[in-house]
Amino acid sequence: MKNTLKRRNFIKLTVSASGALVIGVHLQSCMPKKKIPEVYEFSPLIKIDTDGWVSLIAKNPEIGQGIKTALPMILAEELGANWNKVKVVQADYNKVYDEQWAGGSYAIILNWDLMRTAGAMVRQVLVRAASQKMNLPIEELTAKNSNIVHVKSGDSLPFEKLIVEASQIPLPEEVEFKSMDSFEIVGKSIPQVDLDKVVSGGVEYAIDVKLPEMVYATVLKNPVFEGGITSYEDNEARLVNGVVDIIELNNAAYGGRLIAPNSPNFVNGIAVIGKSTWATFKAVKKLKVVWDNSSSRKENTDEIFVRFHDQLSNTSIERKDGDIKKAKRSAALNYEAVYEVPFLAHATMEPMNCTVDFRDDFCEVWAPTQNPEALQEGLMKLFGLKPEQIKIHLPRIGGGFGRRYYVDYAMDAAILSQKTGKPVKLTWTREEDIRHDWYRPGSVQKIAASLDKEGMVIGWQHILANASRKTSLGREGGPAGTEIDEYDFPAGFVPNLQFEYGHVLSDVPLGQWRAVAASANAFAVHCFLDELAFINKMDPIDYFLEFLGPKRMVPVVGDYEFDVERLITVVEKVRQNSNWDTALPKGQGRGFAARKGAGSFIAEVVTIDTDENGKVKILRVDAAVDCGIVVNPSGAKAQVEGGILEGLCAALYGEITVKDGATVQSNFHDYQWMRMGEMPEINVEFIKNELPPRGLGEPPLPPAIPALANAIYAATGKRIRKLPIVNHLVD
Amino acid sequence: MPSYTIRVNNAEKTVSVDADTPLLWVLRDELGLTGTKYACGKGLCGSCTVQYKGNAIRSCTLPISSALEANITTIEGLSPDQNHPVQQAWMELDVPQCGYCQSGQLISAATLLSKNNNPTEDEINAAMSGNICRCGTYTRIRKAIQLASSKLDK
Structure with missing residues (x-):
């Protein structure tokens, strides 16, 4: 029976009956004289121990959006837990938690019902256990501050006195949510978990991970997009104290353009392996590389924007309501304006980095990633690994903003660990970080409105021309992109409305940036x-x-x-x-x-x-x-x-x-x-x-x-x- | 490699590194004091700020050979148990978002208050202008410094 619950899909777990079980995990094994509390795992998200501590699993990566606090708050609310006796534990990547990516402002949207359900299920088995033990009807019992309380009499039993019995009761198939007016945690300003660690330098970000036998790495990539390497000379770099090895990352040949969705890694470069970060940073400057830029379009921003402007008149129609031409003819005034937005970098404060220990056919990763799904898929495709050969830890992340939706830096770290046979911490310099970003697409946008006599809009035409994210990731071979969607504002508000998209091909690597197309449009x-x-x-x-x-x-x-x-x-x-x-x-x-x-x-x-x-x-x-x-x-x-x-x-x-x-x-x-x-x-x-x-x-x-x-x-x-x-x- | 003895958080540490090794990398890679962060490597963003000779300095551009004369205070040494007024104020106002820049912010704030325990808003802005926060915690940091200052006044 042990561990069977772990393998079960969490979605299934929350909708079907299944027994809770006792597991012998010791949270406080470092305290030999104290009696070690037994831990009862009620679901992949909730554990309660015999000292009354509730452990709640934070399933999504914390990138500064506060999700490590918010999701457990919802769990604790429905469970009826005392927040002061809650320990929040960051999850590793695990299919049992369903989706763990951070992006699109989706975490609360996708997890609100899930967290409530998971919390309510365990509350209900605790209530049932209390009902049996106190010999009181279920309807008269409620969970509050990690107790099951009989409101009429004031009698109560703490969670820890109920978990043995509760663990024998199957999780319910149906749950009843708390009424919102009884919320005690949700809706309150709760200081983020780990606050004490953040203010004392005690949080371990991926860039802080240190493993036995670990070597350090940094990389110099061809600054020219789509470029390769003709040759390089590394004698001087190898003379730098602490340099262990120099390794060519011929990524274009290694993984192909797009290893997996959101896992692009085709920028060629040269990695320096060393005994300290500084050794690698010093040595990488001494590399003499002859880059092969024959595949580059050798673009300049001015010229790219001229092409964007030109493409305003060569478009596909993405939405068409009514007839904008008719509106134009009948208008009291036609008015138009053209807007331009530039490419933008993410510049997360924690530069791209990743630590990987890839030895003995097992790949363990400490990744500052918004997208563990893409990371796992990328590793599987790149190295032919099975999911059970990969472990992905999700440390707190020094900013995401969409950059860490792509896992190129983690692929590089895995390649380097495999090649060196050692745990490798790869740290990009800030310069590499800015130059090898997946930029917010720049664009040129023309809006033309037809106004009636009262000045109200009867016709609206929005034409957007640029190189799109979607096309960039797969380049010509990928799906055709658009940066204006049929549901964009003001669709639905104007009777005659047309959205058009002019598509331009460019080498500039493009990707998600906070708010994505809306940041520009x-x-x-x-x-x-x-x-x-x-x-x-x-x-x-x-x-x-x-x-x-x-x-x-x-x-x-x-x-x-x-x-x-x-x-x-x-x-x-x-x-x-x-x-x-x-x-x-x-x-x-x-x-x-x-x-x-x-x-x-x-x-x-x-x-x-x-x-x-x-x-x-x-x-x-x-x-x-x-x-x-x-x-x-x-x-x-x-x-x-x-x-x-x-x-x-x-x-x-x-x-x-x-x-x-x-x-x-x-x-x-x-x-x-x-x-x-x-x-x-x-x-x-x-x-x-x-x-x-x-x-x-x-x-x-x-x-x-x-x-x-x-x-x-x-x-x-x-x-x-x-x-x-x-x-x-x-x- | 030459050997250097530095004083970090009032403890002597001896390391063997090149003379040009920035203090940042000595703290992080040699001494395991990873609260001090790398973010720009050029003294532009303040994530690596430590206190040296009473000043907030950027450890990413200070070679170890120039850091031998006085104690260096890192975020780990700011107080024994997060009870420095700036740390208390930071927690009271729930300041951090991603948190990566916050060690540097806290050291800069503590250094400001050590010199001027009742700074004006302009003085706070000026003293903190070398520390970038990418997430948007500036307004809370400013309030936290004012709160810490009021705690010091009492």
Whole structure:
């Protein structure tokens, strides 16, 4: 019977009856004199020991989004656990937990019901055990603070006194959730788990892992995308103290372009193996490489954007409602504008790194990855391994933002461990990290609107031209990409509407970036709406509310409907909180944008000041958010603050340029990020409701960009149609 | 390789490394003090900040041969059990997101308060301008420094 539960699919476990079992795991084996508590595993996510400690498994990787706290909070809530006697344990990658990737703001959306179910199941067997032991009806018992309580009499039994009996009771097939008004953990600001370790340097990130016999590695990749290696000379590099070996990573031949979905690894390079990180960093600079750039398009950013512009008139239609030509003919005014957004890097504070011990046909990995699924699949395909030959640990990660959706750096580390026969910690320099990113696609976007006599939009044409993420990963052989989707805003709001996509092929490696296409498209759409407001001599928020129309459900595509009332509510809230309708001194201005993303509704107002040179100082940002139930207000607010900062940074400074087929930028001096003094106060208000919680990682980011650009217009009369803003401020 | 004796968190440590080895890599790879982080290697982002001679310095650009004269305080040595006022304030306000830059932020903040226990907002911004946070914790850091300052005042 032992361990059988572990192999069972967790989804199955939560819907079908199965017995809990006792396992002999010793959590405190280092305390010999104390009686070691017995641990009872009730499900892959919940263990309770005889000292009353509840261990909850955090199944998703923590990249700073607070998920290691939020998911266990939901479990603890339904279980009725005392949070002060909860230990949160980070899961390794394991199929039993179902999906473990971090991306698209999906973790709470996908796991809300799952966590509640898993917690409620175990609560119900504890209640049943208490009912038997106390000889009281089940209906009169409730779980509270790790006790099963009889409310009428006040009698109670702690979990630890029930786990032996409870472990004999099969998990129920049906669960009953707690009513939301009885929530004691969800909805409260709970400080993140590991906070004490973070403030004392005690968290072990992947970059901190140290294994016996481990060697260090770094890599120099051909800076030119699609480039190879003709030859190299490493005599000088080998003379550096501590250098153990130099290994060519001929990845194009090794794994092919795309080892597995989201597992691209085709950039050739040369790795230095050494006894310390510094030895490898020093030696890698002494390599003399003749790169083979014959397959490169040798692109330059200016030329790429000329091709984007050209492709605006050579498009495929991604959505077509009504007839935009007819609308154009009958319009009182036709108006259009063209917007440009640059390529962006992720620049996570923890650079790409991975530690792998690949010996004796077993591959153990400590990976800062948002995508353990892709990592496992990549390792299986690259080395012909079976799942049981791979173990993936998921340490806390120093930022993801979409970069760690791709596992190229982990593939390199595995190759190097296999080749050296030793555990290898591969650390990319910041320069490699910036130059070998999967960049947010740059794009050119044209929006053309037809307005009736009242200034309302009767026709909307949005044309986007760029090189797409999807095509980039598979290049010509991959699926054709598009960066504008049929469900994008304002689909459903305008009777005559057309989305078009102009596809360009480029060598620039492209990938997911926080909020993905919305990070770019929101800038065009919401700056354009601001322009329309001013053309109509209307207040931008008034105009936006008229554009949205009455409170209703707007059908967008298939079953997907847009709840206009929820968006209007956050717009009105932010209008009030930002003092939108009060006058500002000369040189100051407010900008607004509001959107739906990942199921959440967010409205933002950015207030700025400018000096005589047009230099922008952001004074404050107000945000009103409806994400349904707020699981952890402190963590949720952090996500909003973070998304806004990232949007503002991108708008002000973010730009990756390409010259002769390689990235120009290399570190934080030329890939700028806002400093503390530039970051204003951010005032966030959450709308209270009992709707299911929705995503928050991405949605706060896109509105910040147009809100800032619109504020600059309000303050200076200058329209920003091309990002980053810093390029407009050169005197 | 030459041998160097440095004083880290008030304990003497002897290591054999090249003279140009940055203090950061001595702390991380030789001494196992991994709370100090690598992020840029060029003194641009502050993730590697440690305290040396009473100043917040970037350990990624300070060669070990120049770090022999005084005690070096790393995040691990800031307090025995997370009870430095900045650590307490950080926990009270739930400051970190990914947490990777926070060791450097805390050392910079502690250094500021050691010189000026009641800094203005501008003084905080100036003292912290060398520390990048990629996640967006700046506003909470600023509040945490003000909170720590109020704790010191009492």
